[in-house]
Amino acid sequence: MIHEILPVGPLQCNCSIIGDEGTRQAMVIDPGDDIEDILALIQKHGVKVQQIVITHAHIDHVGGAMKLRAATGAPILLNQNDYALLKMLDMQAAWVGMASPGKVEIDQSVGQADKVAAGPLTADVIHTPGHTEGSISLYFPAEKKLIAGDTLFAGSIGRTDLPGGSFDKIIRSIHEKVLALPDETVVVPGHGPLTTIGEERESNPFLQK
Numbered sequence: 354m355i356h357e358i359l360p361v362g363p364l365q366c367n368c369s370i371i372g373d374e375g376t377r378q379a380m381v382i383d384p385g386d387d388i389e390d391i392l393a394l395i396q397k398h399g400v401k402v403q404q405i406v407i408t409h410a411h412i413d414h415v416g417g418a419m420k421l422r423a424a425t426g427a428p429i430l431l432n433q434n435d436y437a438l439l440k441m442l443d444m445q446a447a448w449v450g451m452a453s454p455g456k457v458e459i460d461q462s463v464g465q466a467d468k469v470a471a472g473p474l475t476a477d478v479i480h481t482p483g484h485t486e487g488s489i490s491l492y493f494p495a496e497k498k499l500i501a502g503d504t505l506f507a508g509s510i511g512r513t514d515l516p517g518g519s520f521d522k523i524i525r526s527i528h529e530k531v532l533a534l535p536d537e538t539v540v541v542p543g544h545g546p547l548t549t550i551g552e553e554r555e556s557n558p559f560l561q562k
């Protein structure tokens with residue numbers, strides 16, 4: 354499995370490029386910005402992007418999606434519960450002091466129990482509302498790897514004070530769906546360092562009983 358993790362943009366969103374070494378098929382998750390850097394890695398690995406998957410519609414995760422779609426022809430996937438947030442990208446841009454990326458068009462909604470794939474590499478879509486209503490996480494069972502978006506961080510959880518956020522929902526999503534995964538699962542959060550499910554179960558201050 355090819356897996357490049359590249360912090361992009363001023364908020365350093367962790368963009369993942371996941372590719373299959375055999376078929377050279379790939380998916381890009383959360384291309385928030387710095388599309389030239391993402392395209393350079395795609396070219397370096399000689400992979401073809403089949404899908405652009407967005408964990409949630411915050412500008413630092415979705416800002417570069419249209420540019421990447423134009424360059425690769427791959428469809429953009431986002432959970433429909435975040436479509437309202439997409440309409441607020443100009444406002445989001447003003448909040449974080451970024452240029453607005455303009456209108457982002459979604460090709461397909463993905464939700465609980467859907468699968469996304471790059472060749473034989475398959476991830477289960479887990480709907481994990483709380484940071485936003487449409488937040489999703491992607492779990493690759495064969496590789497025991499979770500792309501968590503802004504739901505779970507090393508030692509922290511996503512903020513819930515922005516429109517569509519709910520502390521109760523994020524805690525429920527994490528306890529019922531994320532912590533149901535095996536301890537050895539490697540977690541790639543939307544920002545910051547990698548962690549594991551076991552580590553967060555043990556020591557994340559937001560998840561202690």
Ligand SMILES: [Zn+2]
Pocket residue numbers: 409411484503
């Ligand atoms: Zn976010």
